[in-house]
Amino acid sequence: MxxxxxxxxxxxxxxxxxxxxxxxxxxxxxxxxxxxxxxxxxxxxxxxxxxxxxxxxxxxxxxxxxxxxxxxxxxxxxxxxxxxxxxxxxxxxxxxxxxxxxxxxxxxxxxxxxxxxxxxxxxxxxxxxxxxxxxxxxxxxxxxxxxxxxxxxxxxxxxxxxxxxxxxxxxxxxxxRAPTTPAPRQAALLRDFKEAWQAGDIRTLVTLLDPGATMVADGGGLASAVQRTIEGSLDIAGYLTHIAALSPDLTLLERTVNGEPGLVAQRDGATVTVAAFRLAEGRITHIWAVRNPEKLRPWTTTPARP
The missing domain is CATH 1.20.140.160 (PhyR, sigma-like (SL) domain)
Incomplete structure (x- = not known):
């Protein structure tokens, strides 16, 4: 045997x-x-x-x-x-x-x-x-x-x-579960969102966000982040334009986040925020922004492409 x-x-x-x-x-x-x-x-x-x-x-x-x-x-x-x-x-x-x-x-x-x-x-x-x-x-x-x-x-x-x-x-x-938005449509909408955010265009941001949209940020106590859920298109748009005004040196990049179109914010080539989105009926319904640097380790090697 x-x-x-x-x-x-x-x-x-x-x-x-x-x-x-x-x-x-x-x-x-x-x-x-x-x-x-x-x-x-x-x-x-x-x-x-x-x-x-x-x-x-x-x-x-x-x-x-x-x-x-x-x-x-x-x-x-x-x-x-x-x-x-x-x-x-x-x-x-x-x-x-x-x-x-x-x-x-x-x-x-x-x-x-x-x-x-x-x-x-x-x-x-x-x-x-x-x-x-x-x-x-x-x-x-x-x-x-x-x-x-x-x-x-x-x-x-x-x-x-x-x-x-x-x-x-x-x-x-x-x-x-929300209805699936085709990836090209997601990418196009987020490109418009990115451009409006960079321009501080609050009116366009509001039109791209669902009226009942929510935004959650995760800083983990290691990076500044709003600690409450921001609700409503107007409040989210106001918050984002406020951030854009405070941080003119941020570079926003279109990236794939968990298999779907998302945005990455970098400062001096270092990733400081990764944002994932959910879309429904042509508008953004949820934003999840991760700022905790301990959760961004794989993103530090991301080349700074436009």
Whole structure:
């Protein structure tokens, strides 16, 4: 009878991209996702060689471990975010073709995350409203198509309970879903928005914003940011023109943010704000502005293109 052989290191390393995609969607944080993946690999290599050789599917083992780590992180994150200064927003994800500055940065966790509809900022914000178990069940089942018996092993509940968790999460997502605006139309509207913002044209800004639009900023206590939700097109337009007047040295760039058109503000070549948007019926309904420098690390390599 042959002795099971331990998987080759390349086979294990090949799971990193999949695990990073899982963890980012579960946590909404590139930094925490990378930590979760690193911890899973550390636990794998802490196993005796004989135990590693006996694992039938290393990928499934690592997925289970990452899922459980993410559950723990989400549970503790609720407590941490109660102490967070101002609003907490997910870390914005750049398009790798726009931010990657060459081989020196290809190991960045942002390079591991595939950009699709499941990383849209609007969806990640909804995921933040879920319980940890709902979020993990939804991501594993609805995004990555894991069967409920496998999810049950990760979440520590019955398959039927996991089915209910995913259904509850799905209902939240459906209730928040807005009609899709074609990317070219989004880009054109945001270009008009950028130009009006730069010109301090409050009247045009108001016409581009939905009357009930909201704006949320995340500075994390490390960058100046309004700590309340700004509501209404007139108040948002007034706030933005005030910022433009105070910071004439800001450069606004059109960029892809979490797979959709967005804006990046830079000062002296350094990214200071990444803004994601939601559009409906030809107007901007939500603005999420991330200013916390700890969440902008992948964007510091973004070349200053117009």
């Amino acid at each position: 042959s002795t099971p052989r331990e998987p080759e290191p390349d086979v294990i390393a090949g799971e990193r991209r999949h695990l990073a995609n899982l963890a980012y969607r579960m946590l909404g944080s590139l930094t925490e996702a990378e930590d979760a993946v690193q911890e899973a690999f550390a636990r794998w290599y802490a196993l005796p060689g004989r135990q590693r050789a006996a694992v039938a599917s290393p990928g499934a083992w690592l997925t289970t471990v990452v899922g459980r780590i993410c559950l723990d992180v989400l549970g503790s994150a609720r407590v941490r975010r109660e102490r967070y200064v101002g609003a907490w927003l997910p870390e914005p994800l750049p398009d790798r073709t726009e931010w990657s500055a060459g081989p020196a940065v290809t190991a960045d966790p942002a390079d591991q995350v595939a950009v699709d509809d499941s990383v849209r900022m609007a969806l990640l914000v909804v995921l933040e409203s879920m319980t940890p178990a709902e979020r993990v069940a939804f991501v594993l089942h609805d995004v990555f198509r894991y069967p409920f018996p496998e999810i049950a092993e990760i979440v520590g509940r019955t398959p039927e309970a996991c089915r209910r968790l995913a259904s509850s999460a799905r209902s939240r997502v459906s209730a928040d």
